[in-house]
Amino acid sequence: MEGCNKKRKKNIIWALLSTVLAVLTVHYILKQNKDMSLGDLMDVIRSSKTIYLLLGALASALFVWFESVALRSILKHTKCPHGKWQTLLYSTSDIYFSGITPSATGGQPASAFFMMRNGISGGMATAVLILNLMMYTFSIVFLGIGSILLKPNAFLEFGLAAKILIGMGFVGLTLLSVIFFILLKKEDLIFRPLSALIVFLCHKKLLKGKEHKLKRMAKIREDYARCSAIISGRKRILFGAFFWNLVQRACQMTVPMLVYVALGGQVGRMLLVYAKQCLVTIGYNFIPVPGGMGISDYLMVDGFSCTMGEQMAYNVELISRGLTFYICVAASGVLTLIGYFWGEKSKEKQN
Secondary structure (H helix, E strand, O other), X not given: OHHHHHXXXXXXXXXXXXXXXXXXXXXXXXXXXXOOOHHHHHHHHHOOOHHHHXXXXXXXXXXXXXXXXXXXXXXXXXXXXXXXXXXXXXXXXXXXXXXXXXXXOOXXXXXXXXXXXXXXXHHHHHHHHHHHHHHHHHHHHHHXXXXXXXXXXXXXXXXXXXXXXXXXXXHHHHHHHHHHHXXXXXXXXXXXXXXXXXXXXXXXXXXXXXXXXXXXXXXXXXXXXXXXXXXXXXXXHHHHHHHHHHHHHHHHHHHHHHHHHHOOOOHHHHHHHHHHHHHHHHHHOOOOOHHHOOHHHHHHHHHHHHHHOHHXXXXXXXHHHHHHHHHHHHHHHHHHHHHHHHHHHHHHHHO
């Protein structure tokens, strides 16, 4: 109980810090653009082409939905619970806690919590989430490479600092993809250090019940290895996980392009805006800041200014981030909260 309370307090602290960071980020961007106020931004939204803004909002919602589809495509081969609403809750909890914790540290544990509450073992949940995270990361790199091949000048039009961040992002995310692949194949790299840690903590009398905990860890490891063998040995599962993660990321990256056209941008430049957003995502995804706040905003304004002018770049950045991050995270949080209490209520009825 004490551990749960500490974890809850930590999540609350990160949520508050993320909110402050979000407010400061928006305030800074508005301050940088001296001709723009919040009222002016609302006027820009009201005068925009509504259909494209609605398509942008739909693409942002599909970003959440397709993560649930990706998880469902993996889970259906493991004979674990994988209903549409269950996997949507796994998705919303991941997106919400990833958005309020540094470097998405809370997303996967939150998804694992709901998976285990639905009867999926800890080992199974870990293997599924590692595979999904691997494909999620690889899909970002894939889209980034594709954007450079499609629009080489998209990268060249960024400033030097932005280019460095994007380059570091390519290296960092590629390494992460490789690490996730290795972890999926070599469970020793996960469970041997954890077992050693349990022995150490029990020896120092910081934990009790060494044998029970080691036995439980061995069961989790067994489930992990079994699930890993199922999903990594079938190309169909791997391709499905990659495909749906690719669609998910592609949906999110179309939002700035649609917002740009909604604000009167040229249709002929939509592909260039899309390519730049792919690179922006590469640049901020590996940095340990909740939702890449501040970094993503800087990269978007830096990259978009050459394409559409500084004034419109600020507008596109604020509205796009509002749809893909602030509103998306808030909506995911509400759905996660509803799913949590609904599940607790169902457990009470069963008891």
